[in-house]
Amino acid sequence: MGSxxxxxxxxxxxxxxxxxxxxxxxxRHRLPLYRFLLRQVGNRDTAEELFQDLWMRVVxxxxxxxxxxxxxxWVYAVAHNRLMDFYRANGRASFLSHEESESVLEDLPxxxxxxxxxxDRKRAVERLLAALAELPDAQREAFLLQQEGDxxxxxxxxxxxxSRETAKSRLRYAVAKLxxxxxxxx
Amino acid sequence: xxxPRDEELSRIYRDAEEPRPPQRVDxxxxxxxxxxxxxxxxxxxIRFARRWGTPAALAATVLVTFTLTLMxxxxxxxxxxxxxxxxxxxxxxxxxxxxxxxxxxSAKFSPAKPQRAAPATPIPQAAARRDRAEQRPGKGAATSxxxxxxxxxxxxxxxxxxxxxxxxxxxxxxxxxxxxxAPNASELRQQAPPxxxxxxxxxxxxxxxxxxQGSSVAAAIANRVAVPEAKERTPEKWLEDIRKxxxxxxxxxxxxxxxxxKKRYPDYRFPEDMx
Numbered sequence: 308m309g310s311x312x313x314x315x316x317x318x319x320x321x322x323x324x325x326x327x328x329x330x331x332x333x334x335r336h337r338l339p340l341y342r343f344l345l346r347q348v349g350n351r352d353t354a355e356e357l358f359q360d361l362w363m364r365v366v367x368x369x370x371x372x373x374x375x376x377x378x379x380x381w382v383y384a385v386a387h388n389r390l391m392d393f394y395r396a397n398g399r400a401s402f403l404s405h406e407e408s409e410s411v412l413e414d415l416p417x418x419x420x421x422x423x424x425x426x427d428r429k430r431a432v433e434r435l436l437a438a439l440a441e442l443p444d445a446q447r448e449a450f451l452l453q454q455e456g457d458x459x460x461x462x463x464x465x466x467x468x469x470s471r472e473t474a475k476s477r478l479r480y481a482v483a484k485l486x487x488x489x490x491x492x493x
Numbered sequence: 494x495x496x497p498r499d500e501e502l503s504r505i506y507r508d509a510e511e512p513r514p515p516q517r518v519d520x521x522x523x524x525x526x527x528x529x530x531x532x533x534x535x536x537x538x539i540r541f542a543r544r545w546g547t548p549a550a551l552a553a554t555v556l557v558t559f560t561l562t563l564m565x566x567x568x569x570x571x572x573x574x575x576x577x578x579x580x581x582x583x584x585x586x587x588x589x590x591x592x593x594x595x596x597x598x599s600a601k602f603s604p605a606k607p608q609r610a611a612p613a614t615p616i617p618q619a620a621a622r623r624d625r626a627e628q629r630p631g632k633g634a635a636t637s638x639x640x641x642x643x644x645x646x647x648x649x650x651x652x653x654x655x656x657x658x659x660x661x662x663x664x665x666x667x668x669x670x671x672x673x674x675a676p677n678a679s680e681l682r683q684q685a686p687p688x689x690x691x692x693x694x695x696x697x698x699x700x701x702x703x704x705x706q707g708s709s710v711a712a713a714i715a716n717r718v719a720v721p722e723a724k725e726r727t728p729e730k731w732l733e734d735i736r737k738x739x740x741x742x743x744x745x746x747x748x749x750x751x752x753x754x755k756k757r758y759p760d761y762r763f764p765e766d767m768x
Contacts, residue, residue, distance in 0.1 A: 326530035330523060341514045355518050362522045366529060432509045435502070453498065454506050482499050489505070 314378030322369040339455035361386050383456045384466040419490050438488030449477035728758050
């Protein structure tokens with residue numbers, strides 16, 4: 308019964324004092340959110356700290372939560388804001404400096420994944436993760452929001468506070484770079 | 494052209510090892526969520542309580558304090574008004590023409606104009622109630638006033654006059670002389686000649702006592718006033734006074750006094766001249 312409830316219902320129930328609703332919500336989103344944070348910051352300790360802090364924000368916001376969209380859009384927006392605080396506190400200004408133009412993206416070729424990597428899944432994953440870590444923060448975030456949060460381009464734009472076109476370009480650029488990393492032999 | 498969502502890339506990404514948050518972190522978060530869940534079930538109510546809790550508590554405190562203060566004040570006032578109910582019997586009678594009680598008394602002595610004898614009384618109803626209370630047998634005037642009228646402001650005035658003294662004495666048990674022995678209003682009316690006009694209260698009484706015509710009235714009054722005084726006099730002094738009355742030729746008064754004396758001291762061994 309409880310597991311069939313939507314994220315938004317669970318959050319509202321938790322806001323009314325239903326602790327079990329929060330537990331269900333947490334179990335649904337803990338792994339994607341943790342991966343999102345871990346891959347963004349690249350450090351387990353920092354990721355755990357941010358992860359815990361993120362969920363505390365959710366807990367503290369329970370009384371004010373209103374359904375204005377998907378819970379995932381809201382919670383990843385909270386995660387984004389927490390990340391921005393972290394970047395600012397640690398002098399990582401690169402997040403906002405990587406604004407790609409459509410013209411640059413138009414020039415990127417649609418790289419093919421190498422045949423041997425199609426067979427060697429493990430190596431392909433390693434190559435992908437390595438390339439992901441090399442991406443600019445904003446591009447990586449756009450890719451992770453799509454993969455972990457299952458957000459659309461519009462939702463990514465809303466969660467990160469940018470225009471739809473910017474969000475789309477970031478995502479395209481990230482995908483192009485990742486495919487490129489899988490297409491060539493290292 | 495690159496597609497916004499690359500399914501092949503997504504499949505490779507999903508094959509990656511899934512890092513998990515440590516159980517410690519899970520425990521912390523769940524525990525924190527449960528800890529606060531019960532404490533804030535209705536945020537609107539909490540906000541209301543936060544906003545109005547302090548003013549409401551202050552208002553309640555002020556109300557309780559005021560109520561308690563009022564109760565204490567009322568209790569003290571009640572004590573103040575009930576305390577003088579039983580004044581000392583030897584308290585001198587105060588002459589106050591404006592007092593309604595004087596009007597009652599002068600009405601008894603001046604039957605020709607009883608209405609005029611009631612000047613502007615502050616609370617005539619209270620005076621009437623006092624009269625009614627006076628007629629009740631076996632009940633103290635002060636007590637009946639207090640219970641009947643519920644106007645404690647009048648209670649302390651009662652013993653100021655000889656009438657009040659008489660009432661006070663009537664309320665007291667023996668050895669005081671019974672009030673019924675004192676002449677009643679009809680007796681006094683028979684004894685006293687009609688006065689031309691009702692004089693204001695005590696002044697009229699003093700004047701009538703000074704004239705020869707009013708001597709019997711004065712005697713009656715003296716007799717009534719003497720009741721509380723008798724309490725003070727020793728038997729010897731009382732007999733001495735009776736002798737004095739006899740020598741002054743006031744035989745009637747002397748006999749009356751003697752009768753009073755015998756009632757008061759029935760087993761007294763009288764001297765020869767008094768037998």
